Amino acid sequence: MKVALVGATGMVGEVMLKVLAERNFPITELLLVASERSVGKKLSYKGVEHTIIGLADAVAAKADIAIFSAGGDTSLEWAPKFAEVGTTVIDNSSAWRMDPTKKLVVPEINATELTSEDKIIANPNCSTIQLVMALAPLHKKYQMKRVVISTYQSVSGTGVKAVKQLENEIAGVKGEMAYPYPISRNALPHCDVFMENGYTKEEMKLAREPQKILDDRSFSISATAVRIPTAGGHSESVNVEFHNDFALNEIRGILNDTDGVTVQDNPDTNTYPMPIYAHNKDEVFVGRIRRDETQPNTVNMWIVSDNLRKGAATNAVQIAEYLIKNQLV
Numbered sequence: 626m627k628v629a630l631v632g633a634t635g636m637v638g639e640v641m642l643k644v645l646a647e648r649n650f651p652i653t654e655l656l657l658v659a660s661e662r663s664v665g666k667k668l669s670y671k672g673v674e675h676t677i678i679g680l681a682d683a684v685a686a687k688a689d690i691a692i693f694s695a696g697g698d699t700s701l702e703w704a705p706k707f708a709e710v711g712t713t714v715i716d717n718s719s720a721w722r723m724d725p726t727k728k729l730v731v732p733e734i735n736a737t738e739l740t741s742e743d744k745i746i747a748n749p750n751c752s753t754i755q756l757v758m759a760l761a762p763l764h765k766k767y768q769m770k771r772v773v774i775s776t777y778q779s780v781s782g783t784g785v786k787a788v789k790q791l792e793n794e795i796a797g798v799k800g801e802m803a804y805p806y807p808i809s810r811n812a813l814p815h816c817d818v819f820m821e822n823g824y825t826k827e828e829m830k831l832a833r834e835p836q837k838i839l840d841d842r843s844f845s846i847s848a849t850a851v852r853i854p855t856a857g858g859h860s861e862s863v864n865v866e867f868h869n870d871f872a873l874n875e876i877r878g879i880l881n882d883t884d885g886v887t888v889q890d891n892p893d894t895n896t897y898p899m900p901i902y903a904h905n906k907d908e909v910f911v912g913r914i915r916r917d918e919t920q921p922n923t924v925n926m927w928i929v930s931d932n933l934r935k936g937a938a939t940n941a942v943q944i945a946e947y948l949i950k951n952q953l954v
Contacts, residue, residue: 626651626949629688629712631703632695633657633668633677636785637717640938641692646671648942651949658683660695680706688712689954692941708744713954715941719826721747722834729837732943733885734761739944741953746944751936752776752827752850752859753834758909758935759928760865761839762883763876767867767922769844774831776850777860778816779900780808782932783852791854808854816850825850858900859936861928870922873914880911885935890914898929906931907939 628650632638638659645652657668657675667674680699683691684706691707693700693716700720707714721727728738729747731754739746749757760769780787780803787803794809804813817826824832831848881888889898890912898910909930917923930936948954 626690626954627654627656627686627688628652628945629656629658629683629686629691629707631658631680631683631691631693631699632717634659634663634666635694636781636788637694637933637937640933641694641941642668642670644934644938644942648946650942650945654688656683656686656688658691658695660699683707684710684712690715690945690948692945693717694937694941704745711744713743713948714745715748715944716745717748717937717941719750719830721745722749722830723837729834730944731757731761731838731940732947733758733883735838735840736944736947739947739951739953743953748937748941748944749834749838750827750830751782751930751932752778752831752861753838754936754940755859755909755928755930755932756831756861756863757835757838758883758886758930759863759880759911759926760835762879762886763865763867763871763924764839764841764844766875766879767869767871769865770868770922771844771866772835772846773864774846774848775862776816776827776831776848777812777853777855777862778827778850779855779857779859779932780852781857782816782859782936788856791856804852808852811854813852814849816852824848855900857931857933858903858929859932860898860900863926863928864917864923865926866917866920866923868922871924873916873924876914876924880914885909886911888912888914898927900929900931903929903931905934907935909935 697720793800897912913927
């Protein structure tokens with residue numbers, strides 16, 4: 626496989642390289658691609674130095690697969706150019722997610738929808754991926770009616786500038802601000818930009834993307850997304866109302882049997898998911914599973930995952946693995 630990684634110098638790009646190496650992805654030629662200001666710089670992959678090239682050169686190289694993590698504007702402009710020369714693009718930005726002509730894929734849930742005709746494939750939002758990983762098997766069994774979610778999202782979801790802001794504030798150093806307010810010792814109910822309806826773009830992604838991934842508009846999702854001063858890993862407090870009743874042990878069993886999900890749920894031993902535990906892992910962790918005692922057929926859960934891995938890099942690489950395994954590229 627000739628593979629292009631677009632946005633190789635960014636936070637997600639760095640994790641992509643790590644995940645590709647860990648999973649022994651079958652690469653015969655690796656093209657590391659970034660913006661013009663990074664062209665000519667060198668990055669190492671599996672001990673071999675690679676020189677960063679520009680987007681036009683990467684298109685001309687006609688890679689089999691291009692994994693994009695370079696922002697929505699870059700994806701909108703360049704993904705079609707890659708697709709035109711026969712490259713299959715897996716895009717990590719929000720550019721194509723809600724485009725009705727593009728698939729929005731979490732491999733464990735809906736990779737079977739993919740065909741060789743899909744030349745631009747969208748990787749869902751990080752907080753969406755961990756949410757649907759836990760909800761999909763439960764929806765199948767009990768039929769979701771309504772989901773209310775509050776997220777507790779790490780600064781790494783914003784990018785390197787936000788991580789630096791948090792580090793500076795902890796060290797008492799004045800520096801560039803990624804957020805309109807301090808993030809250390811604070812919580813900002815503000816992830817992404819505000820929209821006309823009063824919700825942020827992140828909250829609307831959480832409301833809409835799961836419906837597309839599960840190909841089902843019969844349930845609704847209401848979200849509040851909050852940025853907290855953790856370096857990595859997103860957490861979610863999730864309240865799910867089902868049409869059908871459930872037993873808690875059955876829910877734990879279903880989640881335990883779901884590929885990519887790990888249940889950590891024992892209050893007696895203070896066992897529950899935490900970002901510090903999810904760091905550098907690919908699983909989605911679920912705990913604090915308990916019945917909502919205020920209304921029927923409703924459960925509360927706490928869901929945690931490493932947003933740079935399963936929430937971004939790992940999911941994209943898994944899509945690429947599926948394409949190769951099923952001879953779609």
